[in-house]
Amino acid sequence: MGYDYKGKVVVVTGGSGALGGAVVQAYAEAGAQVLVANRSIPNNSGSIENVTYFKLDVLNEESVRHFFDEVTQKYGVPDALVNVVGGYKAGDPVSKLTLADLQEQFDLNLKSAFLITKYAVQTMEQKGGSIVHASSRAAVDRGKNSFAYSMSKQGVLRLVEATAAELKGKSLTINAIMPSIIDTPANRSAMPEADTTKWPKPEQIARVVMFLTSPDAELINGAAIPVYGKA
Known part of the structure; x- marks a missing residue:
């Protein structure tokens, strides 16, 4: 199914990775004005039509607040926001896990999602x-x-559920996707023996995201959608 996003403003936070890039590409091809917020602006930032890049520190509240103010002033209130900021760091067993490593994952995956949600x-x-x-x-x-x-990503689910409850009866929805291992060059390199045919591809996940921001999904709020591929 193809979606028409002409005239729509879509914000993508964390749009430089494999998944984020696929999401940006999908919305741009559907006609949206895509505003991409990254820690740094990529060298090829002008290569896709209808895509504008912003520099954003997702762990700095003032930076996040300023970003939403700037977007609103220049482009109006966004119609959709897709947050794919995050990352995985190979973990240790609980008995050897450091507080620094725990904090790093919570900051990257949960604190960022909280600040983005708050101002969105x-x-x-x-x-x-x-x-x-x-x-x-x-x-x-x-x-x-x-x-x-896993706890930082579970926190994202609780954030979505709590925010959805607070938005009950309103026209703003919030949902989450739960991908399994995504078919990216980095994951293929890290797991060379894995059966990659079972992994969902970034462009497949992007289509699920586009559904969730479309009118077809207006009744879905507070959901966590598994995107596991064939795994």
């Missing part, structure tokens, strides 16, 4: 629209050596 809701609540966060299958799976990562 303030900006978009009156107009309405859609917010989608990238959580992970690890948030609900039991696995060893992944406590810090």
Whole structure:
């Protein structure tokens, strides 16, 4: 199914990685004005039509607040926000996990999502629209050596649920996707023996995201959508 986003303003936070890049490409091809917020602006930032890049420190509240103010002043209130900021750091067992490693994962995956949600809701609540966060299958799976990562991603699910409850009856929805291992060059390199045919591809996940920000998903709020591929 193809979606028409002509005339829509879509914000993508964390749009430089494999998944973020696929999301940006998908919305741009659907006609949206895509505003991409990254820690740094890539060298090829002008290579895609209808895509504008902003520099954003997602762990700095003032930076996040200023970003939403700037976007609103220049482009109006966004119609959708997709947050794919995050990362995985190979973990230790709980008995060897350091507080620094725990804090790093919570900052990268949960604190960033909280700040983005806080100011996205303030900006978009009156107009309405859609917010989608990238959580992970690890948030609900039991696995060893992944406590810090899995808890940070589970926190994203709780953030989505709590915010959805607060938005009940309004025109702004918030949901999450839970990908399994994504078929990216980095993951293929890290797991050369894995059966990559079972992994979801970034462009496939991007289509799920586009559905969640489309009118077809207006009744979906507070959901966590598994995107596991064939795994």
